[in-house]
Amino acid sequence: MSTLILTLPFGTGGAASAYDYVLTPDGQQIGSHGQAALDLLPAQAGRGAELVALIPARALSWHSIAVPEKVLRSLLSGRLEPARARGVLAGLLEEQLLDDPDQLHFAVFAGAPAGPDQTPTAWVAVCDRAWLQAGLQALESAGRPVARIVAECTPTALGSAQALLSAELAPAQMLLCTPQGVTLLPLLPASIGLAQAQPGLEVRAEPAVMELAQKNFGHAVLLQTRAQHLLLAAQSPWNLAQLELSASPGGRFLKRLSAGWQQLLQGSQWRPLRWGLVALLLVQLVAVNALAWRQRSLLEAKRASVQTVLQQTFPEVQLVIDAPLQMQRAVDDLARSRGAGTDADLGRVFSIINPLVPPGMVLSAIELSGKQLQLTASGVTPDAAQRITDALQSRGLRARWQDGQFFITPKESN
Numbered sequence: 001m002s003t004l005i006l007t008l009p010f011g012t013g014g015a016a017s018a019y020d021y022v023l024t025p026d027g028q029q030i031g032s033h034g035q036a037a038l039d040l041l042p043a044q045a046g047r048g049a050e051l052v053a054l055i056p057a058r059a060l061s062w063h064s065i066a067v068p069e070k071v072l073r074s075l076l077s078g079r080l081e082p083a084r085a086r087g088v089l090a091g092l093l094e095e096q097l098l099d100d101p102d103q104l105h106f107a108v109f110a111g112a113p114a115g116p117d118q119t120p121t122a123w124v125a126v127c128d129r130a131w132l133q134a135g136l137q138a139l140e141s142a143g144r145p146v147a148r149i150v151a152e153c154t155p156t157a158l159g160s161a162q163a164l165l166s167a168e169l170a171p172a173q174m175l176l177c178t179p180q181g182v183t184l185l186p187l188l189p190a191s192i193g194l195a196q197a198q199p200g201l202e203v204r205a206e207p208a209v210m211e212l213a214q215k216n217f218g219h220a221v222l223l224q225t226r227a228q229h230l231l232l233a234a235q236s237p238w239n240l241a242q243l244e245l246s247a248s249p250g251g252r253f254l255k256r257l258s259a260g261w262q263q264l265l266q267g268s269q270w271r272p273l274r275w276g277l278v279a280l281l282l283v284q285l286v287a288v289n290a291l292a293w294r295q296r297s298l299l300e301a302k303r304a305s306v307q308t309v310l311q312q313t314f315p316e317v318q319l320v321i322d323a324p325l326q327m328q329r330a331v332d333d334l335a336r337s338r339g340a341g342t343d344a345d346l347g348r349v350f351s352i353i354n355p356l357v358p359p360g361m362v363l364s365a366i367e368l369s370g371k372q373l374q375l376t377a378s379g380v381t382p383d384a385a386q387r388i389t390d391a392l393q394s395r396g397l398r399a400r401w402q403d404g405q406f407f408i409t410p411k412e413s414n
Contacts, residue, residue, distance in 0.1 A: 002023065002024065002025050002026075002031070002044040002049045003023075003024050003027050003044065003049065003050050003051070003052055003234065004021060004022075004023050004041065004042065004043075004044045004049075004050075004051045004052070004144075005021065005022045005023075005024065005051075005052045005054060005230050005231065005233075005234040006019040006020065006021040006022075006041065006051070006052075006053060006054065007019060007020040007021075007053075007054045007056060007152070007230065008053055008054065008055055008056070008059075008132070008135040009135070010056045010058055010059050017037070017038070017138075018035050018036065018037055019035065019036060019037070019038065019041060020033075020034075020035050020226060020230065021033060021034065021035070021036060021041055021042070021230075022227045022230045022231050022234075023042050023044070024231060024234075027234070027235065028231075030227050030228070030231055033226070033227035033230075038138065038139070038142050038144075039142065041144070050147035050148065051139070051144050051145065051146050051147055052146070052147065052148045052149075052150060052234045053135070053136065053139065053146045053148070053149045053150070054149075054150055054151070054152055054230060054233055054234065055127060055132070055149060055150070055151050055152060055240060056152050056168070057151070057152040057153045057175050057182055057184065058169075058184060059127050059128065059131070060125050060126065060127050060151055060152075060182070061125075061126045061127070062123055062124070062125055062126075062154075062155060062181040062182050063093055063096050063123070063124045063126060063181075064111060064121055064122070064123060064124075064180075064181065065089075065092045065093065065121065065122055065124055066119040066120070066121055067092065067119070067120060067121070067122050068119065068120075069119075069120050071088065072108075072110070072120050072122055075088070075089075075108045075122070076108060076109075076110060076122075078242070078246055082243040082244050082246075085106075085108075085243055086101065086102075086106060086243060089101070089106045089108065089124060092124075093124060093126070097126070099128075102129075103128065103129055103130065104126050104127070104128065104129050105126070105127050105128070105129040105132050105133075105240075105243070105244075105245070106124055106125070106126055106242065106243060107124070107125040107126075107149075107238075107239075107240040107241075107242045107243075108122055108123070108124055108242065109122065109123045109124075109125070109154075109238050110122060110123075111123050112157075112158060112179065123154075123155055123181075125151060125238075125240055127240075132149075132245075133245075136149075136245070146241070148234075148239050148241060149239060149240040149241045149245070150233055150234055150236045150238065150239065150240065151182075151233070151236065151238060151240060152175075152229075152233050153175050153177045153182045153233070154177065154182065154236055154238055155177060155178065155179060155180070155181050155182060156177050156178055156179055157179065158179050159179075159199050159200050160179075160199070160200040160202070161176070161177060161178045161179070161195070161198035161199065161200055161201045161202070162175075162176075162177040162201070162202050162203075162204065163175070163176050163177075163195045163201060163202070163203045163204070163217070164176075164177070164204050164205075164224075164229070165203075165204070165205040165206065165209045165212065165213045166205075166206050166209065166226070166229070167206050167208040167209055167226070168226075169184070171209070171212070172186055172187040173185065173186055173187065174187055174191070174195070176191070176194070176195050176198075178198050187212070187216055192216050192217070195217075196217070202222065203217045203220065203221045203222065204221070204222045204223075204224040204229075205221050205222070205223065205224065206223075206224060206225060206226055206229070207223065207225065210223060303323070306323040306324065306327075307320045307323050309323075309327075310323045310326060310327045310330075313327070313330075314327070314330045317330065356387070356388050356391050356392075357388075358380075358384045358387075360379040361377055361378070361379045361380050361384065362377065362378050362379055363375055363376070363377050364376050364377065364378060372407060372408070372409045373406075373407075373408040373409070374405055374406070374407055374408075375405060375406040375408070376404060376405050377404065377405070377406065378404065380401070380404070385401035385406075386401070388401070388406065389401055389406070392408060396410070396411055397409070397410060397411060398410070398411050
């Protein structure tokens with residue numbers, strides 16, 4: 001699945017603006033990158049291709065709020081109507097907003113896990129609503145609808161922090177991402193000291209400002225190109241397409257499901273799980289084949305044993321096709337040659353039935369058709385009929401009672 005990642009131009013959303021972009025074939029590797037006007041951007045290819053719009057950090061403000069758990073679940077699930085959700089967020093952020101809430105776009109994300117007696121917290125990303133809608137509308141008009149909206153930087157998890165220096169910022173500025181939020185700071189000793197005091201700090205800089213970053217932070221600075229920065233930002237699970245910009249609940253669910261499936265298939269953090277599943281499937285395949293081979297071996301051994309018994313008992317049998325059936329026929333032939341008859345000989349059926357006839361049962365008609373013996377009887381209760389048919393079945397005969405008649409045939413007959 002190819003993905004086109006582009007940055008919405010800060011301050012304008014017109015189609016004439018130049019977009020920083022990255023085209024990735026799988027969400028993990030950089031295919032092509034650069035800067036181009038809207039009509040010159042490369043096209044995505046393949047099934048499931050999507051466009052990801054990135055909001056610059058300078059265009060966003062981040063606010064931490066305490067929300068009752070029930071309200072937070074409703075906001076995160078998108079069950080609240082956009083107008084109602086906007087009203088709730090505007091009330092919670094009343095003292096933190098400088099602009100009219102109707103002019104702002106809100107996106108809500110879960111904060112750090114709360115303790116048992118604490119109110120859950122949430123992050124709210126806020127940006128200019130008209131600017132964002134104009135940028136998305138320009139892409140929509142050009143036939144490039146946006147699938148996801150991500151932030152250039154997001155608050156980090158506890159115990160980690162990032163300082164980012166980019167050519168897009170003023171020469172003496174940095175972005176500081178911490179568990180407390182995202183802040184644009186000047187490169188002054190106080191702000192540098194604040195960044196260095198953050199646990200787990202990671203400093204990243206683009207090539208154009210690498211020397212400046214090393215001058216202020218030493219040599220423990222990671223080189224990160226603009227394209228790498230955009231690709232990493234697009235991998236964020238935080239989607240800012242919420243409220244009026246969100247799809248229906250069903251559409252959001254399908255999008256989350258699709259994104260999760262793609263992440264499972266392509267995400268580097270899931271690589272051990274993918275290899276584990278492949279190994280498990282291979283082990284299961286080998287085990288099933290080994291079990292099937294063993295079962296075939298046991299079956300062949302049983303067939304060989306029966307064939308050996310048949311040919312040792314009846315040496316005149318040279319070709320073995322169905323050993324059990326051939327053995328039964330050989331035994332029957334031997335019994336007839338000695339005048340004993342067999343259970344398949346319907347002439348012996350009378351000697352089997354006579355002891356089984358209960359008192360009060362009268363046989364009124366006997367009919368022999370081929371190998372089927374049909375006995376018409378009266379005075380037979382259902383229980384007595386069942387006992388007789390069971391006894392005949394145990395002696396190697398097929399027997400059934402129907403409409404006052406017993407139908408008896410040898411089991412080898414069809």
